[in-house]
Amino acid sequence: MNELAVTMVRIYLHEAKAHLKELLAYLHDDSKVHGVTVFRGITGFGNSGRYHSSTLMDVSLDLPLVIEFYDEPEKVSSIIEELNNRIKPGHIVWWPAKINTP
Amino acid sequence: MNELAVTMVRIYLHEAKAHLKELLAYLHDDSKVHGVTVFRGITGFGNSGRYHSSTLMDVSLDLPLVIEFYDEPEKVSSIIEELNNRIKPGHIVWWPAKINTP
Amino acid sequence: MNELAVTMVRIYLHEAKAHLKELLAYLHDDSKVHGVTVFRGITGFGNSGRYHSSTLMDVSLDLPLVIEFYDEPEKVSSIIEELNNRIKPGHIVWWPAKINTP
Secondary structure (H helix, E strand, O other), X not given: OEEEEEEEEEEEEEHHHOOHHHHHHHHHHHOOOOOEEEEEOOEEEOOOOOEXXXXXXXXXXXXXXXXXXXXXXXXXXXXXXXXXXXXXXXXXXXXXXXXXXO | OEEEEEEEEEEEEEHHHOOHHHHXXXXXXXXXXXXXXXXXXXXXXXXXXXXXXXXXXXXXXXXXXXXXXXXXXXXXXXXXXXXXXXXXXXXXXXXXXXXXXX | OEEEEEEEEEEEEEHHHOOHHHHHHHHHHHOOOOOEEEEEOOEEEOOOOOEOOOOOOOOOOOOEEEEEEEEXXXXXXXXXXXXXXXXXXXXXXXXXXXXXXX
């Protein structure tokens, strides 16, 4: 099996402020990244220390969101460069990984 | 505290095509991996560019799924080798990590 | 763009045993980590091999939980040291990553 180097990226948002549509449109239409998955957390807190939670009784509209994607390192590098203008410092995390190839 | 090297793995599927049961059975019964967690995304898109989303109104049956596990590097290496026959290229991602030991 | 080295951490629990509140209180109040997100898996199994699942019909109270956070390597190192007293061996996973800075 051959393998390929990629950069894995996770972007941390919360729903209340999440320009999610706009970011997905950029990743989908402009950067044409290999694939994107969005996850919703059940609770969390950020720099403010304020919790973003949900309970069964109270469907919160301010839950944590994570946008995850991976692609070739050079491509991801220029995407992060661009996202840095749109996302607060410390909210984009990335690391090197491998993917399977045929 | 001692630590141990592992390989972290994430496999990207979507529900409509997800032979999830079959893959979990392999990981659970045959490969006997340390532990597995499956996450469901709230939206995403793959190589096709087609979105896999849900809304409150419309419970989609085609959401993104991620199967995550970690174990010793040699063991994971042979698991990835086997999974490569079952999973599309570029849909298995892995990287080195550490775990806590007593 | 400048970047900063961090350590990414994921802690694997399941709801039935999850001293989640206690752990979040520690991370929020004592360790004052940069930010934390908690995810709930839809199924999974641990060392016991026993599945922790949910179905639409049966809202399980024993689903997998992941607590995720990242911060400066030295800070995370001492947090892991402390968490190691509270979390079973092999259930804290970490790896080096980068974050965006202004």
